[in-house]
Amino acid sequence: MSMRTRGFVLSTLLVVFAMVVAGCAQPVVPTPVVEKQIVQETVIVQETVVVKEAVEVEKEVTRVVERVVTVTPAPQPTRDPDAKTILRVGTGDSGEGLNPHQEIIQDFEDENPDILVQLEAVAGRDYYARLLTQIAAGDAPDLMQIGDDAVPMFVDRGAFLPLDDFIDGDYPLDLDIYLPGVLEPGQWEGQQYLLPKDFSPLGVYYNKALFDRFDVPYPQDGWTWDDLLATAQALTQDTNGDGRTDIWGIQLPASWTTGFEYWVAAAGGQLISDDGQSFVGYMDSPEVQRAVQFYADLYNTHNVAPPPADLNLFGGGNTQFDNGQAAMRIFGRWPQSGYLDNPEIDLGVVGPPQDARRANVLFWGGFGIYSGSRDPEAAWRFLRHYTGSEGAEVWQSWALPTVREVAETAGFTEDPIEGVWINELNHLAPRAYTLTPYWGETADPALRMVLESVIIDPDADVAEILAEAAVQAQDALDNLQ
Numbered sequence: 001m002s003m004r005t006r007g008f009v010l011s012t013l014l015v016v017f018a019m020v021v022a023g024c025a026q027p028v029v030p031t032p033v034v035e036k037q038i039v040q041e042t043v044i045v046q047e048t049v050v051v052k053e054a055v056e057v058e059k060e061v062t063r064v065v066e067r068v069v070t071v072t073p074a075p076q077p078t079r080d081p082d083a084k085t086i087l088r089v090g091t092g093d094s095g096e097g098l099n100p101h102q103e104i105i106q107d108f109e110d111e112n113p114d115i116l117v118q119l120e121a122v123a124g125r126d127y128y129a130r131l132l133t134q135i136a137a138g139d140a141p142d143l144m145q146i147g148d149d150a151v152p153m154f155v156d157r158g159a160f161l162p163l164d165d166f167i168d169g170d171y172p173l174d175l176d177i178y179l180p181g182v183l184e185p186g187q188w189e190g191q192q193y194l195l196p197k198d199f200s201p202l203g204v205y206y207n208k209a210l211f212d213r214f215d216v217p218y219p220q221d222g223w224t225w226d227d228l229l230a231t232a233q234a235l236t237q238d239t240n241g242d243g244r245t246d247i248w249g250i251q252l253p254a255s256w257t258t259g260f261e262y263w264v265a266a267a268g269g270q271l272i273s274d275d276g277q278s279f280v281g282y283m284d285s286p287e288v289q290r291a292v293q294f295y296a297d298l299y300n301t302h303n304v305a306p307p308p309a310d311l312n313l314f315g316g317g318n319t320q321f322d323n324g325q326a327a328m329r330i331f332g333r334w335p336q337s338g339y340l341d342n343p344e345i346d347l348g349v350v351g352p353p354q355d356a357r358r359a360n361v362l363f364w365g366g367f368g369i370y371s372g373s374r375d376p377e378a379a380w381r382f383l384r385h386y387t388g389s390e391g392a393e394v395w396q397s398w399a400l401p402t403v404r405e406v407a408e409t410a411g412f413t414e415d416p417i418e419g420v421w422i423n424e425l426n427h428l429a430p431r432a433y434t435l436t437p438y439w440g441e442t443a444d445p446a447l448r449m450v451l452e453s454v455i456i457d458p459d460a461d462v463a464e465i466l467a468e469a470a471v472q473a474q475d476a477l478d479n480l481q
């Protein structure tokens with residue numbers, strides 16, 4: 001008998017002996033309920049086998065045997081019927097921006113007394129770093145809020161659960177309630193991972209007071225880049241004759257790469273191939289060259305845009321539009337409430353002008369369910385409330401509602417200003433980050449370098465700079481994949 005076989009027999013005898021002892025001993029606690037299980041065990045034994053020509057040899061073979069053991073099932077914890085599920089919700093909002101969160105949470109808890117929602121706010125740039133740390137430790141909030149260009153990175157790391165089964169499950173959600181274009185930023189590789197909280201396309205703010213002062217017609221929906229240039233030139237004024245510009249035609253956002261994607265799309269270009277593998281031939285294409293050249297010329301050739309106050313500040317740090325010293329500004333909806341209260345501004349809004357095509361880009365925030373959530377069904381119940389019709393009723397006081405019926409009932413779609421933002425959802429071009437999870441490490445810094453170069457240097461060779469940037473982005477991408 002081999003050592004392995006003797007070991008198996010010995011272990012079997014020990015089990016039998018233990019069962020006998022257990023049967024004879026006097027228990028000090030009530031005898032637990034037991035059950036029998038069939039356990040498969042693999043053993044290696046020596047056997048005599050017959051091979052060809054009837055030769056008998058000793059050979060080691062593997063066999064699966066079965067034995068019966070008696071086990072005590074692990075006690076199952078009993079759930080307190082009065083216990084509440086606690087959900088954690090992570091957000092990067094702060095200050096007054098937390099008010100709508102708290103209002104929606106209170107409404108939800110009133111309707112769902114079995115669930116308590118705990119809001120975890122982290123303001124500033126540390127928010128994503130904290131989330132990633134929590135995810136790595138397996139202790140992230142049950143629901144997390146992130147922005148559009150972070151979706152590929154978080155999904156690629158397995159941070160979120162796909163929502164498709166929840167959407168069609170016991171607590172279904174009709175996705176047709178949403179405005180066009182607001183679901184797509186929460187998707188990755190054909191699945192929905194996040195639902196929309198708020199959004200903004202680009203628009204062109206204009207100060208009617210300056211247009212009226214210089215007798216310039218207001219910009220109209222469907223205008224072109226040529227119209228933009230002509231309008232900006234008519235409004236760029238040296239009002240006191242000292243040879244210096246006092247009123248600028250348009251305030252531009254300097255080296256803001258995300259906003260610049262609109263100019264690329266309107267020129268008919270794209271910054272990366274559809275398969276997310278190539279920058280060369282795309283970032284340096286004739287269409288992108290046209291977009292960069294037109295943008296740079298607004299600064300340096302036509303002199304209708306004020307130079308950036310500080311390229312290290314978001315949007316270049318310019319304040320001319322706020323001060324009534326610029327007639328137009330291209331930007332998102334975020335500063336609108338301040339402009340409406342600004343005595344220097346009589347506000348109007350129009351969609352961005354078109355060139356080879358009409359285009360816009362979307363900026364977006366949404367919520368998804370952490371893949372390690374201990375109660376994903378409860379998290380889904382809150383998420384569908386948070387981002388559905390009930391939540392949109394609250395969000396509408398703070399941002400554009402994502403739900404069509406809420407927007408229509410509140411009069412947003414017919415409003416001369418708010419209706420512009422909503423209408424621009426019909427002209428969205430895909431953002432470059434949707435084609436690669438590595439956009440932030442590859443093309444974004446290269447494109448920023450391009451914009452800074454052509455703004456600072458009026459003699460910059462746009463084609464040459466773009467060719468260098470495309471190679472730089474491609475090398476970075478190739479090293480990451």
